Amino acid sequence: xxxxxxxxxxxxxxxxxxxxxxxxxxxxxxxxxxxxxxxxxxxxxxxxxxxxxxxxxxxxxxxxxxxxxxxxxxxxxxxxxxxxxxxxxxxxxxxxxxxxxxxxxxxxxxxxxxxxxxxxxxxxxxxxxxxxxxxxxxxxxxxxxxxxxxxxxxxxxxxxxxxxxxxxxxxxxxxxxxxxxxxxxxxxxxxxxxxxxxxxxxxxxxxxxxxxxxxxxxxxxxxxxxxxxxxxxxxxxxxxxxxxxxxxxxxxxxxxxxxxxxxxxxxxxxxxxxxxxxxxxxxxxxxx
Numbered sequence: 001x002x003x004x005x006x007x008x009x010x011x012x013x014x015x016x017x018x019x020x021x022x023x024x025x026x027x028x029x030x031x032x033x034x035x036x037x038x039x040x041x042x043x044x045x046x047x048x049x050x051x052x053x054x055x056x057x058x059x060x061x062x063x064x065x066x067x068x069x070x071x072x073x074x075x076x077x078x079x080x081x082x083x084x085x086x087x088x089x090x091x092x093x094x095x096x097x098x099x100x101x102x103x104x105x106x107x108x109x110x111x112x113x114x115x116x117x118x119x120x121x122x123x124x125x126x127x128x129x130x131x132x133x134x135x136x137x138x139x140x141x142x143x144x145x146x147x148x149x150x151x152x153x154x155x156x157x158x159x160x161x162x163x164x165x166x167x168x169x170x171x172x173x174x175x176x177x178x179x180x181x182x183x184x185x186x187x188x189x190x191x192x193x194x195x196x197x198x199x200x201x202x203x204x205x206x207x208x209x210x211x212x213x214x215x216x217x218x219x220x221x222x223x224x225x226x227x228x229x230x231x232x233x234x235x236x237x238x239x240x241x242x243x244x245x246x247x248x249x250x251x252x253x254x255x256x257x258x259x260x261x262x263x264x265x266x267x268x269x270x271x272x273x274x275x276x277x278x279x280x281x282x283x284x285x286x287x288x
Contacts, residue, residue: 024265031258037246041255048259057233058260061241064148065217065267068237071152072159072216076208079163080201084193086164087171097168104161112225115154116141141227144234151222151235159215163208170204171197206279213271217264238264 031048035041052058086097103111118125119140127137140150174197182196198205220239227235229244236244238260244250246257 027258027261027265030254031262033255035254036252037254038252044255048256049263051256052259052263057236057241058238060233061236061238061260062263064235064237065219065264067148068152068155068216068219069213071149072155072212073209075156075159075163075212076205078156078160079165079208080167082160082164083167083171086168100161100164102161103158104165106158108155108158108221109225111154111158112222115150115157115222116226119150142231144231147227147231147235151219151226154226155215155219155222159212162211166204166208167201170201174200202279202282206275209275210272213275214268217268217271238267 030041032043032045033041034044034047082100086093086100106114117123121127121137121139121142126140130137138146140146178196178200179192182192187196217237218239219237220243223229223235223237223240229236229240242257242260242264245253245260251257
């Protein structure tokens with residue numbers, strides 16, 4: 001009886017092992033070497049990691065990843081708010097759902113291009129709106145202090161749509177008997193939301209947290225399209241800096257790039273491990 005499901009799972013497990021698990025261990029191994037990707041690799045131990053400590057570009061990339069992590073999580077409450085709005089039965093709700101769903105189906109490259117045009121100093125819609133209200137124009141992507149926040153705003157657009165879809169699915173599974181019982185007890189408004197609805201949305205919230213954190217930590221395509229790490233390297237994140245060091249025209253430092261990848265993986269592992277432990281702990285307590 002157990003052979004058939006194992007046979008169906010085997011191809012997926014093999015692909016996951018070959019393309020995900022094994023490369024993770026290879027990254028750990030390569031990070032201990034000085035290697036250009038073609039010639040002979042020289043074992044250097046932890047030198048690549050010690051070099052990271054004094055690398056200003058790595059420090060900026062790490063700090064930018066922290067900004068991405070903190071601000072990207074805004075997609076979760078925003079997605080919940082929109083899902084609660086779209087879960088109502090009002091006229092034209094299908095049109096509203098389509099409009100809010102639209103960013104999710106767009107490629108990140110398209111999102112990056114759209115927001116690059118939106119931020120244009122003279123021709124962009126943002127500065128046209130600011131000019132209409134009498135404010136001066138700003139060059140979002142050309143200002144080192146604003147560029148990272150501009151890219152994060154672009155990333156929040158499709159990420160909020162994704163969280164909205166998760167919560168819409170979760171709201172369909174909310175127990176109507178609990179809602180009715182809470183109404184009879186006099187619960188309404190934010191009390192109904194906080195004590196009755198949100199606890200039933202924990203699985204959706206867990207997935208939203210994990211996917212949003214992974215998306216924030218591996219943010220690459222928007223940065224590549226919108227600023228290419230500039231201006232003056234101010235918008236680099238760890239994934240982009242890893243690419244620059246290992247694979248770009250002036251890089252080919254595979255060991256150093258792998259060390260950056262290992263640091264990024266460990267940060268991601270800490271967050272995801274914490275959420276998995278929290279969810280397991282809650283399920284264990286509820287089981288008792």
